[in-house]
Amino acid sequence: MQQLYNGRIDEKILLQELDNGLKVYIMPKRGYTKQFAIFATHFGSNDSKFIAPGDTNVTEVPDGVAHFLEHKMFEEEEGSIFEQFSKLGASANAYTNFTTTAYLFASTENFYENLKLLVKFVQNPYFTDENVEKEKGIIAQEIRMYQDDPNWKVYFNALEALYHVHPVRKDIAGTIESISQINKEILYKCYYTFYHPENMVLFAVGDIDIDKTLDIIKENMRQDKKQGKIKRIYPKEPLSVYKKEVVQDMQVSIPLFNLGFKDTDVGFGGKKLLKKNLEIQIGLEMALGRSSDLYERLYNEGLIDSTFSFDYGGEIDYGYSIIGGQSKDPFKVRDIILNAINNLQFLKEEDFERIKKKYIGKFLRTFNSVDSIAYSFINFYMKEINLLDYLDVLYSISFEDVRERFQNHLREENSVLSVVNPIKK
Amino acid sequence: MELIEKQLNNGINLYIDTTDKFKTVTINLYIHNQLGKEATKYALLPAVLKRGTSSIKTYKEMVKFLENLYGTTMAVSVYKKGERHLQQYRLELPQEEYIKENILEEGVKFLKELVFNPLTEGNAFNKDYVLQEKEIHKNLIDSRINDKTKYAVDRCYEEMCKGEPFAIFELGKSEDLEVIDEKNLYHYYQNCINTLPIDIYVVGNVDPRYVEEVFTKYFSFQRGQILNIPSPNIYKEVKEVKYVTENLEVTQGKLTLGFRTNVPANSEEYFPLLVYSGVLGGGPFSKLFMNVREKASLAYYAYSRLERFKGLMVVSCGIEIENYNKALDIILKQLKEIEEGNISDYELDSTIKALKTSLNAMKDNATSKSDYYLSQKIAGADLNIEEFIKKVEKVTKEDVVEVAKKVKLDTVYFMTGKKEE
Structure with missing residues (x-):
């Protein structure tokens, strides 16, 4: 097995690529009570148009298929997979985001049996007309729950404003309308395209035996031949933003806002993407973090409160920053932030080393829990980033890198404002 | 894996749990109170304390100080367990061996100042801080409606326990805020830190003797008679749903x-x-x-x-x-x-x-x-x-x-x- 090691934090991860293309990563964490394994496919809500390996024609599927498929994987002819995990005392779950569908469990005993179950059930689809129909009611309630969540709405409205055509502007679960078109044939087509071992990754972490873990995985994996590349088709996204402002009324007490910035320097993964991610996050922290002049000013003027936050999410083919919170005057918050950004008055070299230190501490905290290690690992993996490279890349960043990146990314013309207002009586 | 318990001579209990699995040391300080009439004041206090201490006068400087301690995180919150109203002050400090610096003592000293040495002017808190935090607190109370899932559960309990202390929202009531000012809040605060039970839990790869020594150094001040908080009444006959x-x-x-x-x-x-x-x-x-x-x-x-x-x-x-x-x-x-x-x-x-x-x-x-x-x-x-x-x-x-x-x-x-x- 290949070993990935980082001496700064004294952590190692072992890697083995199986003959069928599956990449297996095992991370021993001595002394931990909990074990955690995650089996993920590079298939998310963004992948609704593609050419499957061996096909010549394009397949287009309704929005929300990846998420729907995730729900249905837990059902097998013999019954519910949850039941089997429950019997083994593990808690199983799954999630779907823009790029990934992941199945996972946390256990404190019976790790190897649970792992076997995880590997087997993800390879065993069982869709019927009846069980697909039944799921529509459940997912409809999931969609409604998010529709009534103003923080979710303000976020997706911002994405809709940032992007003209890129599928990231669409809700992960789809709409009640789009999921009504899903049937078992569509699910099988997506399953056989995206759930091939070559398109998947398995990560296991805990106080576990490396060889035994690897053996269990090997014994229970299908011996498929490699299938070749899936061609994912994303529409050509213009550099500009789609809409400058979007406002919606909902049952809230005070306006919520998301100020979004579209990243136009995209199209790469790996260390370069990690570096960009960190540059923007450090820049945002320097400009708007709790120790910044701008935060102090906005807070003292009563324009923001402790819900104020910001983040940059960078994927291979797109990226955006979101600055959000609640405010009595979101438009004024936007104007103050944009004005400060134009003047570049807020990026001070004296703050740089301090914020970098903060990020070192933040990274170390990730390693306190097997869950957060696993989630971070998969999240980075889908961007072709190795989690253990984090500190080295962080140390390599200079103040000039941050300033240059920041000037390029946080531009007024790349910005959109999404607001959710209280309903007027 | 036994919890070590130490009394600090003033009604503050220190509990130490040593484990080497974490890369950080976590300190949680809890102040216990009865959930009651003063709930709004009690809920507002941590937000005001977070604004500045006698030696680090602004929130901004405070955050800078923590960032320099390798991004030590500080979190304050207010919640209830039954009819007990709790304030929580949490610090999470990177473990010495990964940063090659001992920052535990600085963290403990900071925690003490945060809770016990706030920025004051005369016999009051800073006036601007209280005014600003009152407005923000009002917004936080009103915005509980944003999270419909939690709101539905809270409202059910409120209707159910009408007239019982448990019905009080953990952040209090916005009407109560009007009469709060920097003077009466400070007065209330002094009463709190003098009389309320306090528990501190330290979890991480630490030497318990050293932890005790550091806490004794900073937390040995005098306090008054400590309040005894009774268990809530849990029995109520349901006559009609x-x-x-x-x-x-x-x-x-x-x-x-x-x-x-x-x-x-x-x-x-x-x-x-x-x-x-x-x-x-x-x-x-x-x-x-x-x-x-x-x-x-x-x-x-x-x-x-x-x-x-x-x-x-x-x-x-x-x-x-x-x-x-x-x-x-x-x-x-x-x-x-x-x-x-x-x-x-x-x-x-x-x-x-x-x-x-x-x-x-x-x-x-x-x-x-x-x-x-x-x-x-x-x-x-x-x-x-x-x-x-x-x-x-x-x-x-x-x-x-x-x-x-x-x-x-x-x-x-x-x-x-x-x-x-």
Whole structure:
């Protein structure tokens, strides 16, 4: 097995690529009570148009298929997979985001049996007309729950404003309308395209035996031949933003806002993407973090409160920053932030080393829990980033890198404002 | 893995849990109070304290100081456990060996200043800080409506416990804010730090003697007579089930049922009750998940949860508005099934295993561990995690059926859409 090691934090991860293309990563964490394994496919809500390996024609599927498929994987002819995990005392779950569908469990005993179950059930689809129909009611309630969540709405409205055509502007679960078109044939087509071992990754972490873990995985994996590349088709996204402002009324007490910035320097993964991610996050922290002049000013003027936050999410083919919170005057918050950004008055070299230190501490905290290690690992993996490279890349960043990146990314013309207002009586 | 306990001579208890699995040291300081008339003032205090200490006068400088300690995180919060109102101050400091610096003492000193040496002017807090925090606090109280899922549960309990201290929202009431100023708040604060019980939990790879030495150095000041907080009254006879409907601009209805369990927090019956709630709605193996979600396709989430300290249980789910009766019938039927002893071995075993897994998993999270110890203490119990698990494992089907008879429906709350006018 290949070993990935980082001496700064004294952590190692072992890697083995199986003959069928599956990449297996095992991370021993001595002394931990909990074990955690995650089996993920590079298939998310963004992948609704593609050419499957061996096909010549394009397949287009309704929005929300990846998420729907995730729900249905837990059902097998013999019954519910949850039941089997429950019997083994593990808690199983799954999630779907823009790029990934992941199945996972946390256990404190019976790790190897649970792992076997995880590997087997993800390879065993069982869709019927009846069980697909039944799921529509459940997912409809999931969609409604998010529709009534103003923080979710303000976020997706911002994405809709940032992007003209890129599928990231669409809700992960789809709409009640789009999921009504899903049937078992569509699910099988997506399953056989995206759930091939070559398109998947398995990560296991805990106080576990490396060889035994690897053996269990090997014994229970299908011996498929490699299938070749899936061609994912994303529409050509213009550099500009789609809409400058979007406002919606909902049952809230005070306006919520998301100020979004579209990243136009995209199209790469790996260390370069990690570096960009960190540059923007450090820049945002320097400009708007709790120790910044701008935060102090906005807070003292009563324009923001402790819900104020910001983040940059960078994927291979797109990226955006979101600055959000609640405010009595979101438009004024936007104007103050944009004005400060134009003047570049807020990026001070004296703050740089301090914020970098903060990020070192933040990274170390990730390693306190097997869950957060696993989630971070998969999240980075889908961007072709190795989690253990984090500190080295962080140390390599200079103040000039941050300033240059920041000037390029946080531009007024790349910005959109999404607001959710209280309903007027 | 025993918890080391030290008394600091002034009613402050220090608990140390040494473990080498974390890369950080976590310190949680809890202040206990009775949930009551002064709830708004009490809830506002941490926000004002966070604005500045006598030596670090602004929040900005405070954050800079913590960033220099390798991003030591500070979090303050206010919540309730039963009718106990708690303030929590948490620091998480990177472990010495990864940063090649000993920052624990600086962290402890900072924590002391944060809670006990705020920025004052004369015999009052800084006026601007109080004014600003009052406005923000008002917004936070009002914005509770934004999170519909939590709001539905809170509102159900409020309606159910009207007139009891438990009905008080953890952040207080916005009307109370009007009369609060920098002087009366400071006066109240002094009373709090002098008389309220304080517990500090330290979890991490530390030398307990060194931790004790550092805390003794900074936390040995005098305090007054420490308040004794009584256990809440958990018994209330339900004469008639209360039905409450609230109309909001929503597309999904939230059906929430509140129950009196009539089981005290430190009773032996608490363990069967925990299993009872698990069988009913504690996971994908539970009756609510299987029947409300999987069989009837009515909801995405449907669960039950205990409020241990006040002896309450809540069942909640999000449904199509017109499915109110259907969902209510199915939920009530599940309760009846348990009472009649219709619990499969699978349901019972899975519940016990799930509880065991989540209890064991607490050992891997420093703050969950602190919270576990704190809850034990508040409940008046003294079990470590292993002992607690043993009690859960011993629960039989008969025990669950027995405790089920004590659980009484009190209130049905329904959040629904606005009628077309």
